[in-house]
Amino acid sequence: xxxxxxxxxxxxxxxxxxxxxxxxxxxxxxxxxxxxxxxxxxxxxxxxxxxxxxxxxxxxxxxxxxxxxxxxxxxxxxxxxxxxxxxxxxxxxxxxxxxxxxxxxxxxxxxxxxxxxxxxxx
Amino acid sequence: xxxxxxxxxxxxxxxxxxxxxxxxxxxxxxxxxxxxxxxxxxxxxxxxxxxxxxxxxxxxxxxxxxxxxxxxxxxxxxxxxxxxxxxxxxxxxxxxxxxxxxxxxxxxxxxx
Numbered sequence: 001x002x003x004x005x006x007x008x009x010x011x012x013x014x015x016x017x018x019x020x021x022x023x024x025x026x027x028x029x030x031x032x033x034x035x036x037x038x039x040x041x042x043x044x045x046x047x048x049x050x051x052x053x054x055x056x057x058x059x060x061x062x063x064x065x066x067x068x069x070x071x072x073x074x075x076x077x078x079x080x081x082x083x084x085x086x087x088x089x090x091x092x093x094x095x096x097x098x099x100x101x102x103x104x105x106x107x108x109x110x111x112x113x114x115x116x117x118x119x120x121x122x
Numbered sequence: 123x124x125x126x127x128x129x130x131x132x133x134x135x136x137x138x139x140x141x142x143x144x145x146x147x148x149x150x151x152x153x154x155x156x157x158x159x160x161x162x163x164x165x166x167x168x169x170x171x172x173x174x175x176x177x178x179x180x181x182x183x184x185x186x187x188x189x190x191x192x193x194x195x196x197x198x199x200x201x202x203x204x205x206x207x208x209x210x211x212x213x214x215x216x217x218x219x220x221x222x223x224x225x226x227x228x229x230x231x232x233x234x
Contacts, residue, residue, distance in 0.1 A: 037171075045163075045214055061221075108161040109161070109218075110176075115170055
């Protein structure tokens with residue numbers, strides 16, 4: 001069974017940093033692109049970033065470039081989201097999700113974790 | 123950025139009756155590889171999103187056949203043939219043809 005479990009969320013002051021983690025199980029993690037998606041309270045889903053199965057390619061929404069970085073450790077079956085200089089508008093539930101099939105460019109998100117909550121407030 | 127617009131935003135439905143949600147993209151969703159990467163997701167109250175359909179009309183594993191998708195170009199539709207109580211939630215369309223991937227604003231399906 002595919003499982004994705006996010007952690008690392010919490011309450012942080014504006015300007016602070018957090019590192020989110022997502023541990024995967026039930027599939028060969030090193031074969032799949034992975035994605036972070038977030039959902040602010042009462043808002044639509046927002047794609048954040050993708051990372052290729054070997055980490056050689058990364059894509060991030062333009063508005064977050066320079067502050068958010070996606071990475072992965074295949075030995076630990078984990079994908080990460082480093083978030084720096086956090087702002088109030090980054091308050092959201094952050095989900096990690098898995099691409100459809102191994103080795104191919106992702107075109108959907110087949111499996112989702114339950115999310116980890118990030119709150120940015122003074 | 124491709125903007126995804128859903129209608130209606132709310133859909134009160136009688137149990138056993140059909141429901142239909144439209145999704146329009148601001149640009150065509152045909153990728154250079156020929157694929158059209160339009161997905162539909164369901165988010166039940168208090169739950170994470172769950173994939174229903176991908177590439178317009180392909181049902182994901184375990185999704186009941188009362189869910190179907192259609193469309194092409196910039197106009198897409200999700201249909202529920204007979205709404206059941208477990209179908210209550212918010213439905214999103216999503217395009218993964220072009221970065222940044224984008225989502226519709228969501229359509230709430232509720233029981234009358």
